[in-house]
Amino acid sequence: AQSVAQPEDQVNVAEGNPLTVKCTYSVSGNPYLFWYVQYPNRGLQFLLKYITGDNLVKGSYGFEAEFNKSQTSFHLKKPSALVSDSALYFCAVRDRGSGNTPLVFGKGTRLSVIA
Amino acid sequence: DGGITQSPKYLFRKEGQNVTLSCEQNLNHDAMYWYRQDPGQGLRLIYYSQIVNDFQKGDIAEGYSVSREKKESFPLTVTSAQKNPTAFYLCASRHPQSNYGYTFGSGTRLTVV
Numbered sequence: 001a002q003s004v005a006q007p008e009d010q011v012n013v014a015e016g017n018p019l020t021v022k023c024t025y026s027v028s029g030n031p032y033l034f035w036y037v038q039y040p041n042r043g044l045q046f047l048l049k050y051i052t053g054d055n056l057v058k059g060s061y062g063f064e065a066e067f068n069k070s071q072t073s074f075h076l077k078k079p080s081a082l083v084s085d086s087a088l089y090f091c092a093v094r095d096r097g098s099g100n101t102p103l104v105f106g107k108g109t110r111l112s113v114i115a
Numbered sequence: 116d117g118g119i120t121q122s123p124k125y126l127f128r129k130e131g132q133n134v135t136l137s138c139e140q141n142l143n144h145d146a147m148y149w150y151r152q153d154p155g156q157g158l159r160l161i162y163y164s165q166i167v168n169d170f171q172k173g174d175i176a177e178g179y180s181v182s183r184e185k186k187e188s189f190p191l192t193v194t195s196a197q198k199n200p201t202a203f204y205l206c207a208s209r210h211p212q213s214n215y216g217y218t219f220g221s222g223t224r225l226t227v228v
Contacts, residue, residue: 009155034216043121043205043219051214090157092216100165102148102173103217107157
């Protein structure tokens with residue numbers, strides 16, 4: 001079975017400070033991992049993905065994420081937070097060997113960047 | 116521009132009434148998905164379809180029905196059997212290559228009145 005955990009419901013960070021949104025996953029094989037962002041009353045927007053190769057993945061809006069296989073983690077990071085980064089963030093996973101099974105999403109982490 | 120269109124943006128349902136949420140895509144994606152979003156519960160999968168004329172139940176299919184008569188369209192019907200339908204509903208589609216993520220529509224907010 002596939003699962004994703006986002007241990008923090010809410011993350012607060014001051015503008016200009018680095019931010020981290022945590023994600024851990026569980027799959028039987030190797031994972032495809034994704035981060036999405038959602039603004040109020042909107043759909044989810046793709047930020048970045050890990051498929052294979054370099055463990056550090058760079059995505060949209062200055063975000064990056066580091067794949068750590070030993071810790072089964074895929075934490076989202078940004079060196080300097082902006083107020084406009086305030087949104088709901090979702091981590092998602094699919095087992096690479098599971099064919100076309102649907103993505104499994106975490107429950108989301110609300111990021112609040114304070115000016 | 117290619118994308119997914121969900122309509123209506125807001126929908127109000129009376130008790131005992133069936134309503135249908137529309138989802139149309141022009142991305143030529145084979146797979147389409149319906150998720151329900153409730154505060155603090157993330158996204159829960161209702162139904163998905165890998166190909167025309169075929170679909171599978173997700174984790175919370177009870178009280179919902181779908182059809183997939185055309186590649187571009189995947190409508191969701193919320194039936195009177197769904198006792199707590201008030202939620203935000205998201206439709207998504209996926210590129211044929213399995214390592215791609217999903218493209219999401221902008222959602223429909225359904226409220227029971």
